[in-house]
Amino acid sequence: MSASFASALTAARDAAASQHYPQGALYVVATPIGNLADISLRALHVLQLADTVACEDTRHTQSLLRAYGIDKGAAQLLAVHQHNEAQAAQAVLERLQAGQRIAYVSDAGTPGVSDPGARLVAAVQAAGLRCVPLPGASSITSALSVAGAVAHGPADGGFLFAGFLPPKGAERAAAVQRLAAEPRCVVLLEAPHRIQDLAQALAVLGARRVTLARELTKQFEDISSHAARDLGAWLQGAPQRVKGEFVVLLHPMPQRQEDGAEADRVLGLLLAELPVKTAVRLAADLTGAPRNALYERALQLRRDAQD
Structure with missing residues (x-):
């Protein structure tokens, strides 16, 4: 355990232990998207309290728990990821019906949005069991909070979360054409090996403002805004600009x-x-x-x- 988190576990117990944590419930726990300090006190307490931690990657989660000084044996970790989520949900249901408290975490951020978790939650709810959300870090809201890209007018207020666009060129181009008519802010996600392809596809939007938020909360965090037609050239300007995970924000369509x-x-x-x-x-x-x-x-x- 990092010594810097020893006091956090004590604070978590003092702040959260007096609350009620029902047995036989699934706790959907947001974990940091980069900076380990972005964990909530309630999340630390629930991760300690949980009989089982269901997770996207058991090795990654074991390392995360140990960084906070939380010790879980191999039998207390259950892999639930995009390739086995439907089948693994049954194992989760059996443990919940036995009265266990189960925490579910993805590798980073809030489960069930762009990460696995939605099918697990649906199965738990269908069985008449309780799901408890523990809010926390989110790359989506983090990027939105500093981009100035959410309008507040009666027509174009709010934002549209579109997630990952199709990887194939023709399908991606068609998706961009559909988004071109969307007046609100549009939130996209992209991996480093496809960010250049996305930039090329978005170039048809011309002068429309786009914010790229890269490696949010991590050491090399970078947030910059450009006209859509200039994204490709900017990314090519330095090797590090195409590294890391991206949140891409299409700013609201300007009204003349x-x-x-x-x-x-x-x-x-x-x-x-x-x-x-x-x-x-x-x-x-x-x-x-x-x-x-x-x-x-x-x-x-x-x-x-x-x-």
Whole structure:
């Protein structure tokens, strides 16, 4: 154990031990995505308390637990990964039905999003057993928090998580074309050996802003933003730029004032003759403006007309 975590285990016990941790429950535990200090006190306590730790890679998880000073024997570690998740879920169910507390961890971050875990959780829920989330590190929210890429307007607020795009060129290009029409921020994930291919595919987006977040929370963390058409050249500028795991953020599609004015004009003409829903649907088809924004604008125009 690293001496720096000895006090963390004591703090975890003091902070979390008084809470209730039911038996026969699956605890879905987020682990650090790089920096070992990004572990929660409750996660440390549950990992100590668990009768079994189900994990994506038993060797990786054993090393992680030992770094925190948590000792689990080989029989207490159960491999549950993308290749055996459906079958291994049965072993988890048997242990849960025997009253065990089971913690599930992926190699890094929050299980069940881009890592294994979703099928395991579904099986546990289908059996009428409890799943308890323990939040923590996430590469997705970490990247979003520093990219300034989430808009807050009525039409394009929030973000879309698209994960890994198809690896084959034609399928990837088709996926990018679909995302090109998405006005919100889009979150992608990519591995180092495919980041150049993704950059090439995204070049068709031209000036649209893209943030690359590489090796988040690790020693060589790098976060930079560029126009989509410039990504390939930037990646080729230094060998280290293509190393590590990537979160790729497509910034919201910029809205031009003239586009909004045209949509407003078309919507006003249609509202003079048609019900709101019909006018909004037709205005969206004619102008390409987001339907939700047109609907809000239509209601405002109707209110203004009544005043």
